[in-house]
Amino acid sequence: MVIVVEDREEIAVVLDYSGRGLTKVPDRAFLFPDVHVDTVEGRHRRGLSRIKSVTVRLPLSVRQMDATSGGAITVTGPADWVHLDGRKGIKIEELTFGALTSRFGPIDVGRATGKVHLYTHGGKATLRADNPTQLLISTGGGDVEVSGQWDEDALDIREEGGKVTLRKG
Structure with missing residues (x-):
């Protein structure tokens, strides 16, 4: 997982995947609610597909993050x-x-x-x-x-x- 804190307006989640069977589903980026909560579009693993990497791009205004x-x-x-x-x-x-x-x-x-x-x-x-x-x-x-x-x-x-x-x- 790569988290990039940069000068931007919105949260973006980029998934690098291989295979087939990925469907577009709503996903969420959870941050502490008193700072910022946003819903982003992501892709979900399904069938024979495999997610290789996740990149989360955050604005500088986001001051709190929790990642596992x-x-x-x-x-x-x-x-x-x-x-x-x-x-x-x-x-x-x-x-x-x-x-x-x-x-x-x-x-x-x-x-x-x-x-x-x-x-x-x-x-x-x-x-x-x-x-x-x-x-x-x-x-x-x-x-x-x-x-x-x-x-x-x-x-x-x-x-x-x-x-x-x-x-x-």
């Missing part, structure tokens, strides 16, 4: 309030506030500010901190590498099975 994927999740553009759970990994360019969870795949955060909670269950995580106000790291089996700048009071590490490596600078 059995595959990997990639977010391009600034993300303010997210909860992402990618079974095979998460890659996000810029995160202001959010929780990231991955079962097996790696987590890669390009720039973290604000409040960030990082949970690993087996995959490796890399995070570049840019003075976050809170940085909670919980390792349930994966190793975490943090580089950049942060206040020691903002850092909360819970090593439960993985190792955390800190590199300031």
Whole structure:
């Protein structure tokens, strides 16, 4: 799943699929109701068809998102309030506030500010901190590498099975 936060007016969902038997059905992009709720047109898997990838294009005005994927999740553009759970990994360019969870795949955060909670269950995580106000790291089996700048009071590490490596600078 690819989530693109960009300068646009409406939400768009693009499905890449192969095979036959896809019928056009209404689908929804669910965001937190106090911010924005929109209904979009999508395609539904049916018969011998197979959906290969999902791309969600969001306007910059959308500040909250919740995404779960059995595959990997990639977010391009600034993300303010997210909860992402990618079974095979998460890659996000810029995160202001959010929780990231991955079962097996790696987590890669390009720039973290604000409040960030990082949970690993087996995959490796890399995070570049840019003075976050809170940085909670919980390792349930994966190793975490943090580089950049942060206040020691903002850092909360819970090593439960993985190792955390800190590199300031």
